[in-house]
Amino acid sequence: MGLKQKSTDLRKRMRDALKGGGDKAIEKQKAIGKLTARERIITLLDPKSFHEYDLFVEHAAKDFDMNKKYLPGDGVVTGTGLLSGNPVCIYAQDFTVAGGSLGWMHAKKITKIMDHALKLKVPIIGINDSGGARIQEGVNSLAGYGEIFFRNTISSGVIPQISVILGPCAGGAVYSPALTDFVFVVDKISKMFITGPEVIKTVLGEEISMEALGGARVHCETTGNAHFFADSEIECFDQIKSLASFIPWNNSAKAKPFPKKSPKTRHYKIDTIMPSDPKQPYDVRDVIKSISDDSNFLEVMELFAQNIVIGFARMDGNTVGFVANQPMVLAGVLDVDSSDKAARFIRYCDAFNIPLVTLVDLPGYLPGIDQEHAGVIRHGAKLLYAYSEATVPKITLIMRKAYGGGYIAMCSSHLRADFVFAWPMAEIAVMGPEGAANIIFRKEIMSAEDPEKLRKQKVQEYKDKFANPYVAAAYGYVDAVIEPSETRKMITHALEISGQKSVNLPAKKHGVPPF
Numbered sequence: 001m002g003l004k005q006k007s008t009d010l011r012k013r014m015r016d017a018l019k020g021g022g023d024k025a026i027e028k029q030k031a032i033g034k035l036t037a038r039e040r041i042i043t044l045l046d047p048k049s050f051h052e053y054d055l056f057v058e059h060a061a062k063d064f065d066m067n068k069k070y071l072p073g074d075g076v077v078t079g080t081g082l083l084s085g086n087p088v089c090i091y092a093q094d095f096t097v098a099g100g101s102l103g104w105m106h107a108k109k110i111t112k113i114m115d116h117a118l119k120l121k122v123p124i125i126g127i128n129d130s131g132g133a134r135i136q137e138g139v140n141s142l143a144g145y146g147e148i149f150f151r152n153t154i155s156s157g158v159i160p161q162i163s164v165i166l167g168p169c170a171g172g173a174v175y176s177p178a179l180t181d182f183v184f185v186v187d188k189i190s191k192m193f194i195t196g197p198e199v200i201k202t203v204l205g206e207e208i209s210m211e212a213l214g215g216a217r218v219h220c221e222t223t224g225n226a227h228f229f230a231d232s233e234i235e236c237f238d239q240i241k242s243l244a245s246f247i248p249w250n251n252s253a254k255a256k257p258f259p260k261k262s263p264k265t266r267h268y269k270i271d272t273i274m275p276s277d278p279k280q281p282y283d284v285r286d287v288i289k290s291i292s293d294d295s296n297f298l299e300v301m302e303l304f305a306q307n308i309v310i311g312f313a314r315m316d317g318n319t320v321g322f323v324a325n326q327p328m329v330l331a332g333v334l335d336v337d338s339s340d341k342a343a344r345f346i347r348y349c350d351a352f353n354i355p356l357v358t359l360v361d362l363p364g365y366l367p368g369i370d371q372e373h374a375g376v377i378r379h380g381a382k383l384l385y386a387y388s389e390a391t392v393p394k395i396t397l398i399m400r401k402a403y404g405g406g407y408i409a410m411c412s413s414h415l416r417a418d419f420v421f422a423w424p425m426a427e428i429a430v431m432g433p434e435g436a437a438n439i440i441f442r443k444e445i446m447s448a449e450d451p452e453k454l455r456k457q458k459v460q461e462y463k464d465k466f467a468n469p470y471v472a473a474a475y476g477y478v479d480a481v482i483e484p485s486e487t488r489k490m491i492t493h494a495l496e497i498s499g500q501k502s503v504n505l506p507a508k509k510h511g512v513p514p515f
C-alpha cells in the first residue's frame with residue numbers, strides 16, 4: 001500500500017471512530033439539549049486548539065458478548081488544548097457509546113491524560129457523562145475507577161481539577177468529581193447519584209425521579225456537591241472560562257495578573273451599604289463589589305449555604321479569595337454547611353497561592369438541637385483548622401458583629417490573620433448585648449423593683465463597654481479602626497506588602513483535620 005492508500009485507510013478508520021455511537025444515538029442526545037463529547041471539548045477550548053489522542057483505543061472485554069461489540073474510542077475522548085490561551089488536559093465521556101460507561105481501556109485513556117496533566121502541571125478538565133462502572137467488565141471497571149480516584153487525590157492541591165457533569169452520572173462517575181476542586185452542572189442535563197432511582201425502588205421501595213434525586217439544582221442548593229449552576233452547556237463553558245481567568249495553573253504559580261481597574265462606585269457605594277439600624281441586613285456581595293476591580297466577583301457555590309459567601313475577585317489586578325458572612329441569610333451565622341463550604345474554599349486558595357480576604361459580620365455559630373446533632377462542633381472546627389493552617393496572606397475586615405466563636409473563626413488575629421481592620425460600627429464581644437446582660441446581671445435584674453428598666457440599663461452598659469472595636473484595638477487584636485471609605489486602600493496595601501509572605505509551619509507529614 002502506498003502513502004495515498006495508507007492515508008485513505010487512516011481517514012476511513014478515523015471516520016468510523018469519530019462516529020461515536022452513531023447518528024441515531026447522537027440525535028437522541030441532541031433532543032435533550034446535549035452536545036456530543038467532541039463538540040463539548042471544541043466549544044469549550046480555544047478554536048482549533050484541541051488535539052485528540054488514543055482515538056483508536058478499543059476495549060478488551062470478552063464476557064457478555066462484549067468481544068462482538070465495537071465501542072469507538074471506548075466511549076471517551078481525550079486530548080490537550082488551550083483554554084483562553086493556556087494549556088489544559090481534557091477528557092469527555094461519550095454517552096452514545098455504551099452510556100459512557102467506564103471499562104478498563106476507557107479508564108486507561110483517562111488516567112493517561114490525568115498523568116500528563118500532573119507531569120505538565122496544567123489543569124485537568126473532566127466532562128462526565130457516564131453510567132459509571134461498565135457492568136460487563138466487572139472488577140476491571142472498578143479497578144479503573146480506583147486508578148482515577150488515586151490520581152484525583154494525589155493531584156489535589158497541585159493542579160486545578162475541574163469536573164463538568166453533563167448527563168446522568170452514577171457510581172464512580174460522581175466520586176471522581178467529588179474529589180476534584182470545582183463541579184459544574186447544567187439544569188435538566190446533569191444528574192448525579194451513587195445509585196439511581198431504579199436501585200432505590202428495588203432496595204427501599206422508594207420512588208423518586210432522576211431530577212429530584214440528583215438534578216443540578218439539588219446538588220447546588222441541597223447537597224453542596226456542585227459549585228456552579230448553568231442553564232445551558234454554553235453558559236456552563238463560559239463559567240469555566242471565567243473561573244480559569246482567576247486561578248493559577250498549578251501550585252507553583254500565581255494567578256495571572258490583570259490590568260488594575262477601579263470598582264464601579266456609581267453602583268456600589270461602600271458608605272451607604274451598611275444600614276444605620278444594626279439589626280437590619282444588607283447584601284455582603286455589595287461590599288465585595290464595592291472594593292473589587294471592576295466590581296467583578298465570581299461567586300462559588302452561590303446557591304448552597306447562602307449564609308456565607310465565597311468567591312474570587314481581583315484587587316489591583318491580582319486574584320483574591322473572598323470569604324464573607326452574609327447578613328441577609330440567617331444573619332450570617334456559621335453552621336454545619338457554611339463551615340464546610342468556607343473551609344474547603346480556604347484550603348483551595350491556600351494550596352494555590354491565592355490571598356484570602358475575610359469580611360466579618362455574624363452573631364456566632366447557629367444554636368439548636370439540629371445543628372448540634374448534625375455535628376456543628378466537628379464541621380465548625382474545619383473552619384478553625386483551615387484558617388489556622390493557611391499561610392497565604394490573610395486580611396480580615398470586621399464590619400459589624402463579631403461575636404463569640406464567630407469572632408475567632410472568621411480569621412481573627414489569633415488564627416494568624418496578617419492584618420485585621422474594623423469599621424467604627426464593629427461590635428466585638430463574647431455575645432450580643434441583650435444575651436450578655438441577661439446572663440451576667442440576671443440576679444440583679446430579677447430582684448430589681450423595675451426589672452425591665454434595669455435590664456435596658458444593663459444592656460446599654462454592656463453595649464457602651466464592649467459593643468465597639470476599641471477594646472479589641474486596645475489589645476492589638478485589631479490593627480486599625482478604619483472608615484468604610486478607606487477599606488479598598490487599606491486592603492490593597494496590606495495585600496501588596498504581604499506579597500512575599502513566608503511562614504514555616506512545624507515539619508509534619510500532614511495534619512489531621514476534622515474531615
Ligand code: HXC
Binds near residue numbers: 097099131135168
Ligand atoms: C454498562 C451501561 C451502564 C453501565 C448505562 N449503560 N450504564 N452499560 N454499564 N454502568 C448503557 C445502557 O445499557 C444503554 O445501552 C446505554 O448505556 C444508555 O443507558 P440508558 O439506561 O438507556 O440511559 P438512561 O435511561 O438515560 O439512564 C442512564 C443511567 C442508567 C441513569 C446512567 O443507564 C443507569 O442507571 N445505569 C446504571 C448506573 C449504575 O448503577 N452504574 C454502576 C455504578 S457502580 P444500550 O446498548 O441499550 O444503548 C460504580 C462503581 C464505582 O460505578 C463505585 C465507586 C465508589
